[in-house]
Amino acid sequence: MKYKILTLGCKVNSYESQYYEEQFEKNGFIKANAKEISDIYIINTCTVTNTAASKSRQKIHLARKENPNAIVVAIGCYIQFIDKKKRQELNVDLVIGAKDKSKLVDIVMDYIQNHNPHSVLDIEEFNEFESMPIKEFESKKRAFLKIQDGCNQYCSYCAIPYARGHERCLKKEDVIEIARQLSLSHHDEIVLTGIHTGRYADGNTNLAKLLKLLLEHTDPSIHYRISSIEITEVSDELLMLMKKNPRICHHLHIPIQAACDKTLERMNRPYTIDEFKERINTIRTMIDDISISTDVITGFVQESEEEFQQTYQNLKEIGFSFLHVFPYSKRSGTEASKMDGEIDGITKKNRVNQLLKLSSELRRKDMERFDTLEVLIENHKENVYMGYSNQYHMVHIYSSKNLSGRIKVRWNEIKDNIYIVKEGSICD
Structure with a gap:
């Protein structure tokens, strides 16, 4: 059977969709291309704004229109946020909220065989972090590792605490093991991500201590980056670790x-x-x-x-x-x-x-x-190699020689907010 995943919203949703894809492939399903009719449609929904909610409903409608006989599954934040009556009004076969995402393929396979429905649990019932390990990000040198979910902050404009529940984190042993697997898949940089990454906590292990463990237990070539962190979560302990260890990229998104x-x-x-x-x-x-x-x-x-x-x-x-x-x-x-x-x-x-x-x-x-840059080469087109500096600025390197991994360069000019590095400006 063929499947198609339609993703709305944030980078965490994109991460989760990558996990769903890996699980479908593992169980023998075939990914449909954009123009193909699919047997199964997964709509990974978003509810951050009214517009995002509307787009989620629109994607559901388009999936049903494309193949009226397909199995349509709506999953994620929008499904969790709306009430039971609105869920029932959606023209879908399965609804999955913020819990049981890791069981998506099992739930779909059970529906194929037995037509069993699935219930969306109340947000208050979410206490444990649902691990969604991804072994490989195809053709990418930078990998993402979801270590945290949920939010306790309740900003007045935000629906995320109601859609993803209370804060919960992946066990440190699991974080380390997933990072090891990603390094074996030739990923040179790992981005720690979550809804509130800076509030990572597993017993006495906070984000700084987790990073220290990752540095100690993964290959010395692996660098780490934090996807986003609140100003109240940037501890002196974390800053000292970043200062001392060049394997943590010197960029923070706050x-x-x-x-x-x-x-x-x-x-x-x-x-x-x-x-x-x-x-x-x-x-x-x-x-x-x-x-x-x-x-x-x-x-x-x-x-x-x-x-x-x-x-x-x-x-x-x-x-x-x-x-x-x-x-x-x-x-x-x-x-x-x-x-x-x-x-x-x-x-x-x-x-x-x-x-x-x-x-x-x-x-x-x-x-x-910056005069010199440390750049992770991520892709190339003919003789132009592209990547981001440690400070997360785009870099284009012109080279007749093959380039790979993490290299140091001197930039020649800045064009359209991109560093341009000409032939011969690569540092030894």
Whole structure:
């Protein structure tokens, strides 16, 4: 039988879809290409905004339309977030929420043989981390390792705590074993990921201690990167480990979401701008070659022009390496969705464009700080080799010789926020 996976949402969803694909292949199913009719459709849903929820429903509808006789499975955040009545209204054969994702293929096979339905459990029943180990990311030098799930923070705009449940983590022994398997599959860099990666905890083992164990128990050639971490989770212990060990890439992605105290308070974020700035200064004092990028939501409920200008100026002052910019999008059921004062679309678009322009300026300024780069070669096209520096800037290397692995180079120019490295600029 042929299967097709349609993925919406975040990098964690993409990771989980990769796991589903590996499990389907392991059990003898065949992956359908984009144009083929499939026997099984897996819709990996998202509920972060009303738009994401609408797209999830649309994907379900398109799958059913493409093959009315197919088995259609809706899985993930949107399914967990909506109530039982709305689930029943979806034209699907199986629904799986935030639990039993690791059993997806078994559930599908049971449905094929016995037509057994599956129930979505209440979010309060999620206590254990569901391991979803991926052995290999095909044709990629960088691998992802999901070590954490769930969120306890309850930002006012976010549905994730209701869709993924309380925080829970993968056992440290399992993290180490999966990392070993990934290294055997010729992955040179492992990215630790989760919904709240910085809150990793297994007994007395926090994120810093976990990284120390990984450095000790995996091949010395393997480097590590943290996908995203909150400012309140960047401990001195973690910074000291990053400073001392070059195998941890000197880049942190720290979401700020807004850079104005009034906006942050409405968002229910756990810091003030002064606290955020102070911690950023500490990080840079301890690791002078670190690059720090961020996420920003603009056009949040009641965001005045004055608040936006404060955010803009503070982002510029902090000097991030780049910004991921998102216009605020309402999600029904969150605290923010109950607030008055929604910002119009034109204003949001204008603010997004201003921040994207600032991001481009900030990235170039950050890139110019470095003379030499350590780059992981990830792919190539003819004589152009592409990869990212340790500080997570894109690099294009022109070379008539075959390049692979992690190499050091000197850049010649920066074009469209990409380092250009010409022939002969590779360091010995």
